[in-house]
Amino acid sequence: DADVTQTPRNRITKTGKRIMLECSQTKGHDRMYWYRQDPGLGLRLIYYSFDVKDINKGEISDGYSVSRQAQAKFSLSLESAIPNQTALYFCATEGTGSGELFFGEGSRLTVL
């Protein structure tokens, strides 16, 4: 089983709908991240969390929210999806102080 699991892997939705992307990990890491990937733009950080009570905005948090339900779970929500949120979304974890990130397989979201 994967150490970092994202669901759903693929989702097509319509403008205005609320969408939740879920991430769970079995690595026991405190730090978790949500990124989006667009061609030519690399990875852009949306939100990150250093522990269960900690939530921080990344460089592109507008239109997104997150919830850290437990050490192992970090969910990303799009309250009202719009077409320019069509992208590949990645969750990642990091053991504190290690600097190495472990990524999920990605969630491809298409907003029509």
Place this chain on the structure above:
Amino acid sequence: GEDVEQSLFLSVREGDSSVINCTYTDSSSTYLYWYKQEPGAGLQLLTYIFSNMDMKQDQRLTVLLNKKDKHLSLRIADTQTGDSAIYFCAESPPGGGSYIPTFGRGTSLIVHP
């Protein structure tokens, strides 16, 4: 914040060597990472080097670090079609704290016969 730059594309012939370059701006002791993203998959760590090292070799992979110029390179010897992927350079200091890893935009390596 810190910045990591890399070129977007590299095309090589199968069997040749590939060299992917990266520059960074952090002036403190730091770890520098190379991640590989194969089509349809997440990123996976390939190798890393600490900023007090000049070189690290691991089978077909050689990482070179020029600390003075803050330039990092990843050389892949005898490049194969299975090496076609996006390669990300990343930088993160040790010890955690409030620092978060910084990624480059990724270099798409295309290997053709």
